[in-house]
Amino acid sequence: MKVVEAMRIALRALAANKLRSILTMLGIIIGVGAVIALMSIGRGVEKYVTDQFAGLGSNLLFVAPGQISDGPPTLRANPVKSLTLGDMQAIGDRSRVPHVSRVAADFQTRTTVERNGKSVTVQANATTPSYPNVRSWKTTLGAYFSELDAEERQRVVLLGADTYEELFPNGEYPIDQIVQVNGMNFRVIGVMESKGGGPGGNLDKSVFLPLTTAQDRLFKQKNPNGEYKVSVIYASIDEADNIPLAQEEIAQLMRERRGIKYLDQDDFSIISQNDLISVFGDILGALTIFLGAIAAISLLVGGIGIMNIMLVSVTERTREIGLRKAVGAKRADVLIQFLIEAMVLAAVGGIIGVTLGWGLARGVSTLFGEFQAVVGADAVIISLVVATAVGLFFGIFPAYRASRLNPIDALRYE
Amino acid sequence: MAVKNNGDNGSAPVVSLRAIKKIYQMGDVEVQALRGVDIDIYPGEMVAIMGPSGSGKSTLMNIIGCLDVPTEGWYEIDGKDVSRLKDDQLAAIRNHKIGFVFQSFNLLPRTTALANVELPLIYGGVGGRQRRKRAEEALRLVGLGDRLDHKPNELSGGQQQRVAIARALVNEPSLILADEPTGNLDTKTSIEIMELFQRLNHERGITIVFVTHNPETAEYCHRVVRVRDGLVESDITRQATAGIFANGSQAQSVNGHAAPLVQEQGI
Numbered sequence: 001m002k003v004v005e006a007m008r009i010a011l012r013a014l015a016a017n018k019l020r021s022i023l024t025m026l027g028i029i030i031g032v033g034a035v036i037a038l039m040s041i042g043r044g045v046e047k048y049v050t051d052q053f054a055g056l057g058s059n060l061l062f063v064a065p066g067q068i069s070d071g072p073p074t075l076r077a078n079p080v081k082s083l084t085l086g087d088m089q090a091i092g093d094r095s096r097v098p099h100v101s102r103v104a105a106d107f108q109t110r111t112t113v114e115r116n117g118k119s120v121t122v123q124a125n126a127t128t129p130s131y132p133n134v135r136s137w138k139t140t141l142g143a144y145f146s147e148l149d150a151e152e153r154q155r156v157v158l159l160g161a162d163t164y165e166e167l168f169p170n171g172e173y174p175i176d177q178i179v180q181v182n183g184m185n186f187r188v189i190g191v192m193e194s195k196g197g198g199p200g201g202n203l204d205k206s207v208f209l210p211l212t213t214a215q216d217r218l219f220k221q222k223n224p225n226g227e228y229k230v231s232v233i234y235a236s237i238d239e240a241d242n243i244p245l246a247q248e249e250i251a252q253l254m255r256e257r258r259g260i261k262y263l264d265q266d267d268f269s270i271i272s273q274n275d276l277i278s279v280f281g282d283i284l285g286a287l288t289i290f291l292g293a294i295a296a297i298s299l300l301v302g303g304i305g306i307m308n309i310m311l312v313s314v315t316e317r318t319r320e321i322g323l324r325k326a327v328g329a330k331r332a333d334v335l336i337q338f339l340i341e342a343m344v345l346a347a348v349g350g351i352i353g354v355t356l357g358w359g360l361a362r363g364v365s366t367l368f369g370e371f372q373a374v375v376g377a378d379a380v381i382i383s384l385v386v387a388t389a390v391g392l393f394f395g396i397f398p399a400y401r402a403s404r405l406n407p408i409d410a411l412r413y414e
Numbered sequence: 415m416a417v418k419n420n421g422d423n424g425s426a427p428v429v430s431l432r433a434i435k436k437i438y439q440m441g442d443v444e445v446q447a448l449r450g451v452d453i454d455i456y457p458g459e460m461v462a463i464m465g466p467s468g469s470g471k472s473t474l475m476n477i478i479g480c481l482d483v484p485t486e487g488w489y490e491i492d493g494k495d496v497s498r499l500k501d502d503q504l505a506a507i508r509n510h511k512i513g514f515v516f517q518s519f520n521l522l523p524r525t526t527a528l529a530n531v532e533l534p535l536i537y538g539g540v541g542g543r544q545r546r547k548r549a550e551e552a553l554r555l556v557g558l559g560d561r562l563d564h565k566p567n568e569l570s571g572g573q574q575q576r577v578a579i580a581r582a583l584v585n586e587p588s589l590i591l592a593d594e595p596t597g598n599l600d601t602k603t604s605i606e607i608m609e610l611f612q613r614l615n616h617e618r619g620i621t622i623v624f625v626t627h628n629p630e631t632a633e634y635c636h637r638v639v640r641v642r643d644g645l646v647e648s649d650i651t652r653q654a655t656a657g658i659f660a661n662g663s664q665a666q667s668v669n670g671h672a673a674p675l676v677q678e679q680g681i
């Protein structure tokens with residue numbers, strides 16, 4: 001019997017019991033739908049994040065206190081010895097680290113900014129004047145503060161794009177306007193270009209001020225030696241090929257400065273963009289394994305459901321099987337018919353799952369607007385093939401039973 | 415198509431059974447359903463198998479129909495020994511040589527008359543267009559040319575049995591086996607169905623074997639085989655006494671002439 005014929009019979013049998021077919025497919029639908037949705041979203045996020053990292057500034061190394069594997073600073077058990085402005089200056093010393101071309105540092109904290117009674121809570125980035133240069137970032141209005149501003153502890157501030165919009169909702173010209181940062185009057189000298197969200201928070205929702213001003217007048221975060229504390233040190237490396245070498249040199253320097261003994265663990269990290277991307281890749285990898293497990297379980301459950309319903313179907317259709325055999329169906333004909341039925345059941349479930357997952361992924365990406373879900377043809381094809389294979393596998397036993405039925409007994413079956 | 419009504423005219427038998435035994439093993443007990451049956455059925459015969467309940471009629475039919483194999487004995491269809499064949503080989507024989515009509519019609523539900531009749535052709539490997547054409551022809555032959563796309567639940571019992579008869583005919587089998595084909599039908603419909611069988615037998619020369627409990631049904635046949643306790647008790651060939659070809663009209667066809675179809679004539 002031709003396969004086309006068997007498929008037609010299968011589709012007719014499934015259509016005859018629509019509700020039951022749908023319920024049977026549910027496991028497959030959920031499994032495939034979840035995989036497609038999460039894979040598409042995962043890929044969309046991955047693409048988005050990769051784009052963001054690319055926008056961080058090229059050939060950049062980040063030096064941060066603590067080990068990246070310890071998790072975010074707020075979750076750490078023991079407070080980690082912070083970095084200081086002195087560390088930055090040492091890293092920027094070309095006689096110590098020849099491949100570093102420029103350095104910047106940045107102390108980050110939450111703060112409130114007020115204007116005309118309107119108050120927003122944003123991230124304060126207290127930076128060195130070199131900051132925009134190192135991070136290849138420009139202003140849309142005004143200019144970043146100068147060395148002189150920093151030396152004189154000037155109370156000047158630049159606004160992130162979103163912060164500007166919130167404090168100046170009517171688009172007023174902000175330069176030389178006064179805002180209160182942490183209750184203290186500051187003069188606005190510029191607005192930064194929009195950069196969007198990224199690792200380390202949305203920089204558009206922040207303000208930028210001189211590290212010196214901030215640590216002497218505002219936050220007063222100094223270490224016991226009176227050095228300014230910083231959260232991150234950025235180091236521009238002259239060439240991409242030198243990044244690993246520079247990473248090694250900076251590590252050596254920092255170990256010396258922080259008095260870490262031979263064989264002791266670093267209490268700081270030096271992270272390149274590639275490290276960030278690969279950390280993110282690890283997270284995605286773990287997510288993928290998790291996903292795979294969900295998919296495997298729902299496909300298993302779906303497969304057992306299919307086997308169950310196919311066994312019921314074989315019993316219900318005993319007379320039909322008997323008749324088919326009486327008019328000349330061979331064992332293989334019956335076997336193929338029920339195998340195809342199980343496969344069609346699974347494949348149709350797979351198609352519904354793909355459609356559902358696709359819709360879900362698109363819904364999520366329009367909801368967040370920041371990234372575009374990517375539904376890959378490979379994901380679709382693989383899930384359909386796997387779903388069909390599940391149908392085939394779990395259809396074997398019921399189909400085998402059907403093919404072995406004795407036509408006389410089957411015809412007599414009530 | 416050549417018309418031969420009475421089989422005993424020198425041609426080779428379609429069905430030839432010799433010393434057929436069928437023994438069912440029920441635990442320690444042996445049930446001898448058939449205890450040595452010899453029967454020859456010739457082309458163009460219309461045979462009724464009768465006998466009390468449990469005498470082995472259905473067992474015999476299943477063996478003749480290649481649904482089952484005998485425990486002992488020899489069985490040939492069209493000169494081919496089929497007594498020791500495997501499942502799939504039996505399926506092929508059933509497909510090519512035998513048409514079944516059942517008491518309970520056994521049509522596929524939710525499937526059109528046409529598709530039901532096409533079924534044996536599908537397993538016979540007949541292609542789509544040819545299949546449809548032959549199924550239509552068979553349905554017209556049983557008087558259902560205008561019911562091709564009706565599903566079983568849209569047909570009366572008699573019509574359903576006609577579809578089943580068309581299905582049995584469509585592969586142009588060597589013989590049609592009908593186990594109590596009128597058992598589920600009222601008297602009037604039974605008469606129609608038996609007349610249809612008679613017509614197919616006379617006009618097309620199709621060999622038909624019935625199992626029946628009903629003596630009136632047996633009257634449509636010119637040969638009656640009585641079975642008792644797994645043995646042939648009597649085997650009588652005579653003229654059919656009922657139906658459109660009873661008596662006078664029967665005689666015409668015995669001489670080898672095609673009998674005209676006279677539908678007005680009843681019992």
Ligand SMILES: Nc1ncnc2c1ncn2[C@@H]1O[C@H](COP(=O)(O)OP(=O)(O)OP(=O)(O)O)[C@@H](O)[C@H]1O
Nearest residue numbers: 438440445446447466467468469470471472473474
């Ligand atoms: N599969 C089987 N297993 C065991 N015994 C069987 C089986 N099939 C039939 N028999 C026995 O064989 C004998 C003949 O059965 P069969 O069905 O051929 O009778 P029958 O003449 O068709 O009866 P009825 O007129 O009631 O249909 C019975 O005694 C029955 O119990």
Ligand SMILES: [Mg+2]
Nearest residue numbers: 471472473625
């Ligand atoms: Mg019986």
